[in-house]
Amino acid sequence: MRRYRFVTLDVFTDRRFGGNQLAVFPDARGLDEAEMQALAAEFNLSETTFVLPPADPANTARVRIFNRVAEMPFAGHPSVGTAWVLAREGWGDGAGLRLEEMAGLVEVELWRDAAGAVQGAAIAAPQPLSIGPAMPVAAIAACAGLEPAAVVTAHHPPQLAGDGGNPRVLVEVTADGLAAARPDLGAFQRCVAAQPALGGKLSLYLYRRDGERLRTRMFSPLTGTWEDPATGSAATPLAGFLLHLSGAESASLDMLQGIEMGRPSLLRTTARRTAAGIRATVGGGCVPVLRGEAEL
Known part of the structure; x- marks a missing residue:
């Protein structure tokens, strides 16, 4: 033994x-x-x-x-x-x-x-920010059990991004949308089948702005994680992607996750521009x- x-x-x-x-x-x-x-x-x-x-x-x-x-x-x-x-x-x-x-x-x-x-x-x-293709709003909204109007596209469409081999689809949503979101397994399966860029994998990182912080939720039912209370490998690409959009040289951002699950989590992120690209940390x-x- x-x-x-x-x-x-x-x-x-x-x-x-x-x-x-x-x-x-x-x-x-x-x-x-x-x-x-x-x-x-x-x-x-x-x-x-x-x-x-x-x-x-x-x-x-x-x-x-x-x-x-x-x-x-x-x-x-x-x-x-x-x-x-x-x-x-x-x-x-x-x-x-x-x-x-x-x-x-x-x-x-x-x-x-x-x-x-x-x-x-x-x-x-372990890697700089990598930005993949945008994803269709209606399909991604369906994965989260939402109507397309709940997805905020003023700053960016649902966007595939990663920095360590686990690309996530980053999705800004309304406050009501974040509260109401529920993963739809069938919609996840249909989206993966229709989007070759996903490589057979799909995790959604939903977020909304809450003052100086972000509120986030992560769904990955295809790997058995219906909802995750804290996802560092989604927080880092989100921090890096938001820095990319802002044009700033560096930023620090706190993210609150797991609230809806009763497992509150605080993820403290930084992102900065380097010669090798945007690099992020989470702690x-x-x-x-x-x-x-x-x-x-």
Whole structure:
């Protein structure tokens, strides 16, 4: 019988049972890919991570990320949460970590309190902002269970964008639209079939402006995530895309997500223009929940 230690935590929050849930296996040596996928499906969280030795000893660790049905090249709350777990266990140089992920190297800044305890982390998306094609308003509105009039197009149409291998469709909506949105699985399936640019995948990141902040919701039912309470890998392309539209050199923006789910989350983003393109970061707090062992 093989035993593998795991911990669970809530990410992008300062309170237990808020934010986005994550399971982390801090030492996944000996697990094969099929076992990792099976464990992720068993936990039934939006993502589960598995930590392995780095390919380059200059980096902290290699991290593999699985949702319920597939491995992911990059994801925000798994990267933040895994970094928090590793830092609490003494990994890294005290100030930050370097995580090898499929999409590239993810650099981590650790957030510590006055006593030096790790409270959270901020990660840099592994790739510059990449903007794909616009998506048809009516089809995207249908995916969110909305009428087309609920989609705001004054600043941009529904837009495919990404910065780490997980393109999201960014959709500005009205306040009423954000509150009323409900994913329609059939509409998601029809949209993917009709839009080859989506590559068989579709996640919607809905947002509206709320003073100096944004309110957001994310739907990805094709991967088993009906709604996600906090999505760092959608927050970073949104921050970068909004900077792209504004023409500014840099910006900081807070995003509130998970309110409608009863799991309030705060994602703190930055974006800046560089010679390589627009680069974004996202950070937040973490809270421990469970620990145990899986037997295989």
